[in-house]
Amino acid sequence: MATQNKTRSMVNEFDVMHDEAEIAQLNSLFEHQKEVDKIAEEMNKPGAVVCRDCDEPISKARRKAVPWAQRCIDCQDVEDRRH
Numbered sequence: 001m002a003t004q005n006k007t008r009s010m011v012n013e014f015d016v017m018h019d020e021a022e023i024a025q026l027n028s029l030f031e032h033q034k035e036v037d038k039i040a041e042e043m044n045k046p047g048a049v050v051c052r053d054c055d056e057p058i059s060k061a062r063r064k065a066v067p068w069a070q071r072c073i074d075c076q077d078v079e080d081r082r083h
């Protein structure tokens, strides 16, 4: 039954490879989540994020929706129209 054994070991090998790919994917997701958390933490510091154009605090809702936002909605609107 040598053929059967070979097939079985190939299946195991495939499972291992599949698991490794899955772990790598999970790890990269985890790394990404850590970065997102870091940004969220920065954003939650009171008074840490103000509009770079008018120095008005950027609303929490906007910071949550667009964590990388550098401007308040009004100034971003003006900036978007300029381009």
Ligand SMILES: [Zn+2]
Pocket (backbone or CB within 6 Å): 051, 052, 053, 054, 055, 056, 071, 072, 073, 074, 075, 076
């Ligand atoms: Zn502004």
